[in-house]
Amino acid sequence: AQSVSQHNHHVILSEAASLELGCNYSYGGTVNLFWYVQYPGQHLQLLLKYFSGDPLVKGIKGFEAEFIKSKFSFNLRKPSVQWSDTAEYFCAVGGYTSGTYKYIFGTGTRLKVLA
């Protein structure tokens, strides 16, 4: 069955630390990959996406993610986090299952950045 795994449920970092959030998926065929972010009190919004081409994608606010097909991974990175990055981060994968396009979200990672 298709699935998306985010292994880090809670992450606490100090400002200026580097961030890497893991995302692994199980999905046959061509996939689209996404990271969404939910800041406290705000709507869930797109951080970045991968459809095709360069496997290293850059998103808003200095985030980037690398698609490694052989590892079925799409990890999110940021070289230096800020207090304002405190949020919940969701990985999502879209692909076809039995002829129907389906979108699956991971369980989310809560990031807290200490000032």
Place this chain on the structure above:
Amino acid sequence: DGGITQSPKYLFRKEGQNVTLSCEQNLNHDAMYWYRQDPGQGLRLIYYSQIVNDFQKGDIAEGYSVSREKKESFPLTVTSAQKNPTAFYLCASSISGGILYNEQFFGPGTRLTVL
């Protein structure tokens, strides 16, 4: 302003009652989605609609019903058959429901509490 509106923001319901959550979008998107968000479980798909007058069950459709009579509207009814309805409900839309243009845009959510 283009976007997705959900109303009400907070909703209280007595056990055994049906309740309808509203979702409206003015983005001219074809596809719309309903998710349920529970702590530690991420977003789980309840129903989705790729086009007017058509909708499909998601992973946790039992106890819910939807309609899609207009492109801009996708109301969700939580019926008394839903065993654990207290949750945060998110509505989303995307340009299409297929592999292209499927970045999802989210509404602010409705928090439903069953008393």
